[in-house]
Amino acid sequence: MAVNEPLPGTSDLWEPEVLDWINLEKQARNIFSRYGYTELRTPIFERTDVFVRNLGNETDVVQKEMYTFQDRGGRSLTLRPEGTAGVMRAIANKGLEQGEEARVFYFGPMFRGERPAAGRRRQFHQVGVEAVGSDSPWMDAECIAMLVHFLAELGIHGSRVLLNTRGLPEDRQAISQALLDYFQPHSNALCEDCQRRLSTNVWRMLDCKNPACHEIALGAPQILSLMGEASRTFFAEVCAGLTELGVEYELAPRMVRGLDYYVHTVFEITHPGLGAQDALAGGGRYRISLPGDKRTFEGIGFAAGMERLLLARESLGLQSPPSNRTDTYIVSLGAPAIPVGLRLAGELRQAGLGGRVKADFSNRSLKAQMRSANREGASRVLILGEAELSQSSVICRNMTTSEQVTLPVGELKNWFLQA
Numbered sequence: 001m002a003v004n005e006p007l008p009g010t011s012d013l014w015e016p017e018v019l020d021w022i023n024l025e026k027q028a029r030n031i032f033s034r035y036g037y038t039e040l041r042t043p044i045f046e047r048t049d050v051f052v053r054n055l056g057n058e059t060d061v062v063q064k065e066m067y068t069f070q071d072r073g074g075r076s077l078t079l080r081p082e083g084t085a086g087v088m089r090a091i092a093n094k095g096l097e098q099g100e101e102a103r104v105f106y107f108g109p110m111f112r113g114e115r116p117a118a119g120r121r122r123q124f125h126q127v128g129v130e131a132v133g134s135d136s137p138w139m140d141a142e143c144i145a146m147l148v149h150f151l152a153e154l155g156i157h158g159s160r161v162l163l164n165t166r167g168l169p170e171d172r173q174a175i176s177q178a179l180l181d182y183f184q185p186h187s188n189a190l191c192e193d194c195q196r197r198l199s200t201n202v203w204r205m206l207d208c209k210n211p212a213c214h215e216i217a218l219g220a221p222q223i224l225s226l227m228g229e230a231s232r233t234f235f236a237e238v239c240a241g242l243t244e245l246g247v248e249y250e251l252a253p254r255m256v257r258g259l260d261y262y263v264h265t266v267f268e269i270t271h272p273g274l275g276a277q278d279a280l281a282g283g284g285r286y287r288i289s290l291p292g293d294k295r296t297f298e299g300i301g302f303a304a305g306m307e308r309l310l311l312a313r314e315s316l317g318l319q320s321p322p323s324n325r326t327d328t329y330i331v332s333l334g335a336p337a338i339p340v341g342l343r344l345a346g347e348l349r350q351a352g353l354g355g356r357v358k359a360d361f362s363n364r365s366l367k368a369q370m371r372s373a374n375r376e377g378a379s380r381v382l383i384l385g386e387a388e389l390s391q392s393s394v395i396c397r398n399m400t401t402s403e404q405v406t407l408p409v410g411e412l413k414n415w416f417l418q419a
């Protein structure tokens with residue numbers, strides 16, 4: 001690794017990519033606010049137990065991926081690996097009246113110590129939403145439809161909505177036993193992770209990506225068929241809601257997702273433009289309780305990887321074109337012209353004229369400064385030489401048409417407004 005490279009799995013973000021990120025956030029605000037969601041910003045680190053308790057002690061995220069450290073007071077803190085737990089902590093802190101709902105969206109960096117690959121970063125960014133306080137399946141349908149709406153607004157076509165249910169906690173034990181009975185005889189053929197999961201997290205074996213495990217999982221009992229009436233009815237209503245809203249989805253009976261807080265609905269959206277890490281977004285209904293707090297909050301939400309949204313857009317040829325670094329370049333010839341150029345640049349910016357304005361303070365030759373103006377993509381150049389200084393005028397060059405005029409400084413505004 002070269003000495004100044006960012007750490008593996010992290011990156012520096014430059015324009016024009018930054019513009020794509022800003023656009024993504026703008027579209028998210030625009031769409032989510034139409035559904036009554038407001039923005040929430042929570043800290044990037046939390047007490048470790050906020051995550052461990054809800055994501056689940058046996059999940060890959062908690063077992064292998066969290067950036068956990070002790071602060072100077074000996075507290076265990078963790079850089080947030082996802083947004084939901086912190087958002088729930090914030091909602092619990094603010095309090096929710098009986099029957100009250102909170103609908104929030106958020107953006108920001110998340111941290112997981114995963115092996116970096118295309119679309120898999122150690123610092124990545126999510127745009128997510130959480131709707132807390134409604135236990136209605138119709139809410140799940142609306143939430144998924146909102147995500148589909150958001151993707152359509154971003155021009156991301158060709159994605160698949162995969163849907164499943166984990167049912168209610170009271171169904172869990174019987175299902176876990178049935179899965180254990182099924183997987184146990186295959187234990188020798190399973191990957192190392194799944195051998196461990198046999199005793200810790202047997203559900204997760206259903207969607208293990210290892211080819212041998214996947215083959216075995218194909219024959220596992222369908223969890224939906226082992227669920228009670230209440231879970232199955234809830235799921236049927238989510239499906240009915242999606243149909244009502246015209247959302248196309250596919251049932252994914254072995255998708256259980258990697259976090260333990262889910263109950264009922266789970267879903268993922270995949271996109272073919274992403275390659276191996278094809279999950280654009282994931283979410284579901286959850287129940288979360290915070291350490292030291294007896295209340296349980298139920299909600300539905302999702303998060304989409306912002307890097308992956310941009311990769312999907314790129315695969316469809318939708319990224320922003322490279323932008324110019326400068327629109328108006330002020331060439332100052334000779335030392336006395338430099339402060340005049342400095343002032344002129346300031347006046348243009350104050351007046352909102354000339355877009356990105358840059359004054360050259362280098363005192364180089366005309367040729368050298370014009371070369372810089374070209375390199376930066378400037379569409380207009382203002383030239384201040386000795387003669388112009390003495391007459392309070394400026395040479396104005398339109399770089400697109402190569403037209404050049406000398407104007408009194410007072411007439412610059414019209415020149416900018418004309419072309």
Ligand code: HAM
Binds near residue numbers: 129305
């Ligand atoms: P998740 O499936 O772990 O869910 O992450 C959601 C999305 O974040 C993924 O679909 C993917 O696009 C992106 N993502 C995850 N890990 C990485 C990574 N290492 N590099 C790049 N992108 C990544 C959650 O985080 C839940 N909190 C979602 C949720 C909200 N469920 C309910 N509410």
